[in-house]
Amino acid sequence: MTNAVYLASASPRRKELLTQLGIEFTQFSVDADESQLPNELPYDYVERLARLKAQSGVALGYTDRPVLGSDTVVVIDNQSLGKPCDENDFTHTLKRLSGNTHQVLTAVAFATTDKVLSCVVSTNVTFKTLSDDEIHTYWQSGEPQDKAGGYGIQGLGGRFVTHISGSYFAVVGLPLYETEQLLQTFLRG
Ligand SMILES: Cc1cn([C@H]2C[C@H](O)[C@@H](COP(=O)(O)OP(=O)(O)OP(=O)(O)O)O2)c(=O)[nH]c1=O
Numbered sequence: 001m002t003n004a005v006y007l008a009s010a011s012p013r014r015k016e017l018l019t020q021l022g023i024e025f026t027q028f029s030v031d032a033d034e035s036q037l038p039n040e041l042p043y044d045y046v047e048r049l050a051r052l053k054a055q056s057g058v059a060l061g062y063t064d065r066p067v068l069g070s071d072t073v074v075v076i077d078n079q080s081l082g083k084p085c086d087e088n089d090f091t092h093t094l095k096r097l098s099g100n101t102h103q104v105l106t107a108v109a110f111a112t113t114d115k116v117l118s119c120v121v122s123t124n125v126t127f128k129t130l131s132d133d134e135i136h137t138y139w140q141s142g143e144p145q146d147k148a149g150g151y152g153i154q155g156l157g158g159r160f161v162t163h164i165s166g167s168y169f170a171v172v173g174l175p176l177y178e179t180e181q182l183l184q185t186f187l188r189g
Pocket residue numbers: 008009010011013014029030070071072073074104146147148149151152153154171172173
């Protein structure tokens with residue numbers, strides 16, 4: 001088996017990040033049910049989804065190379081926040097992130113027909129205090145809509161971040177170092 005993989009993701013960020021790793025890949029999207037189970041912990045949730053996306057790729061017939069699935073959630077007060085469903089939801093989220101530190105959890109999974117291997121990377125991100133105006137203007141930029149927690153650290157949302165501890169790449173959607181390590185372990189095992 002060569003180093004080439006499949007990327008089971010619709011995310012343009014994950015495509016860019018995987019390109020940055022120099023791994024040859026083919027991208028396709030999978031349609032996974034992303035709802036959280038009752039009482040499911042954020043860590044378990046994000047890891048389950050990454051595995052589900054990878055295994056859905058295998059189930060679609062992409063079986064000749066490892067399939068990479070990944071998922072990102074923002075966690076504050078033990079609650080997982082996905083993409084905002086509307087401006088109200090977004091405003092509520094940004095007010096919770098404002099002036100606080102939250103965690104971004106990104107899970108990565110590789111799957112083939114006979115095995116699946118995954119890991120979760122946690123990064124702490126601290127936001128400055130945001131005004132109502134800043135929050136409203138940011139929503140109108142169109143950037144928050146498709147991003148976990150309603151912000152993009154790599155875009156206009158970057159100016160809200162006063163401190164980050166951990167993997168910047170994991171916040172954007174794919175931790176470079178950990179993904180490469182996981183693939184090496186997967187291919188060896
Ligand atoms: C917090 C944060 C999230 N994000 C993105 C990463 C993920 O693409 C997205 C979270 O949604 P995900 O459901 O993890 O991924 P996705 O729907 O974009 O792609 P797919 O499921 O097909 O792989 O939020 C940023 O781009 N920047 C950030 O700062």
